Every structure is written in C-alpha cells, then in structure tokens.
Amino acid sequence: MSEYTRVEMAVGMFVLLGLCALGYLSVSIGGASLWPTDRYGISARFASVGDLSEGAVVKLAGVSVGEVDSIGIDRYAARVGMRIDRSLELPADTIASVKTEGLLGEAYVSLSPGASEDNLQDGGRITQTEPPLDLFELVEKYAFDRDDDLEGDEAAEGDGGKTSPFPDPLE
Secondary structure, rough: OOOHHHHHHHHHHHHHHHHHHHHHHHHHOOOOOOOOEEEEEEEEHHHHHHHOOOOEEEEEEEEEEEEEEEEEEEEEEEEEEEEEEOOOOOOOEEEEEEEEEOOOOOOOEEOOOOOOOOOOOEEEOOOOOEEOOHHHHHHHHHHHHHHHHHHHHHHHHHHOOOOOOOOOOOO
C-alpha cells in the first residue's frame, strides 16, 4: 500500500463534505426533517377543504408554522388536524382559512390570530373557519350571469336596450 499524500486526503475530505451537504439539501428540500420538531396538535372543521392535502403547510403571516397531519370527515364537515410549532401560542379565537398559492397553486391553511387572552392548548379546536374560494364556481356563475344579461338585452329591444330595474330619472 502506498501512503496518501496531503492533496489526496484533502480531496477525499472535500468529496465527503460535498456528499453530506447534498444529502442534507435533498432531505430538507423534500420537506423532511432530520431532527424532530416540537409541535402540538390542534384541529378545525371546514365546510370544504378544496384541494388541501395531508402534509400541506400551515402559515401565519406568510411564515410556515406547522403542517396538516390529517384530513377526515366529522359530522358532514371536513376535519383538519394540524401540528403547530410549540413556540407559537395561538389565541383561542384564531381564524383558519384554506387558501392557495397563486391562481392554481398548492392549498395551505392560513391562520389569523384573534385577540383572546386564552390560548389554544394541545388538542384544542379552532372554531372559526373559512372554506377555500372555489374559482371554477365563480367563473361559472359569472359566465352564466353574463349570458342571462345578453338574452335580456335582446328581449328588451323595445325599450332602447335598457335592462336596469331602476327607473330612469330623466323620464
């Protein structure tokens, strides 16, 4: 066996450090954690959760403070279980909303803290919730309302195309 030179040892250490850094980045970008985080569980009931899925982010003021760990049905409503960082104490009157990143992005839970002096405890429940905005329902309603208005214009040709339910103040 030959003796290793300093250059060979330095290159070996550099490659080993590079592999460790690559492994850490792969795990952290994937959303996993090498060390368990100290979190407590809370839940909320929503009329609808849209495209929300387990593992989705829970945000407060745009900052990630936890994750969704379960979604199920509870008395004909969606029950969402969340794990929140223990360092964050949420007031009992916090509001939970399901939102999306951008127009067609991933769904997440947004928390808006209230002003209560009491805090949610481990296993507590958020009572005030807002379901996600259904973009397709809004587009459909707007499109069909627009078609109804156009049909009304054609039928109201005798009155000069006026379809307003309010009387004209100049008449």
